Amino acid sequence: MRTLNFFPPRSLDVVIDVKRPGLPADENVYSDGPVTSIVQAGSGRIPVGTLLYGRLWTADGNLVIRYTELRLPNGDVHPVCISVGEEGPEPGYEGSKPGAVQYSRTANAFAVKRWP
Template sequence: MFNRKREDGLRMLPTDNFSIILDRRQPKSRDHEGVFADGPVTGEIYDSDIPELPEGTLLSGYLWTRGEVFIGRYTEVHLPDGRTLPVCIELGDANTQGYYPPFPGSKPGAVIMNRIVPAIPVQRWH
């Protein structure tokens, strides 16, 4: 994922960031919240400056909603050219690495959160 020398890889840097749609089954709007449950999820790249990770690229991952924080991790990227590659992408930015606090009104198993959030590539999970 971070190997800049391989032309067939993603060539990302640990400092790269982008926005993702947490769950592509929910409407795509930055201004709206969604309700999310534990389990597998398919996300989508919403806003990216990384040429190898264009907008619309799909991500396979998992959401955890039963603790004190909302955690999302994506382990595969499905590129527009048909390739599927392993990744370590988690929700957050430099301040909230790997998690977000749930919005007010959230319950275990039903977390209220923005539908589009920042995400970062990591070498290992936080």
């Protein structure tokens, strides 16, 4: 992430799942699996429109997303270590359960040295 000038404690604002339409304030129900997010507020050399590729988990009704790769708008691909939940899982909203976490359509994604 050195070439991207993106180190802890920097963060990005992301739309969690580019395949789900809606407004930033909307909520969605998420389940385990691969996820593609899009940056809506960048940092360092990661601009708006960058795609993040990772995996989403919903254990215990909490949300965990770990991104391992990003694609800049110019097509360049970089390995990354970026997480939603700077210090661990994000608590799901009321009504969440394992396998079906209700959460905001947007989140902060943090540069991390290792997975929380």
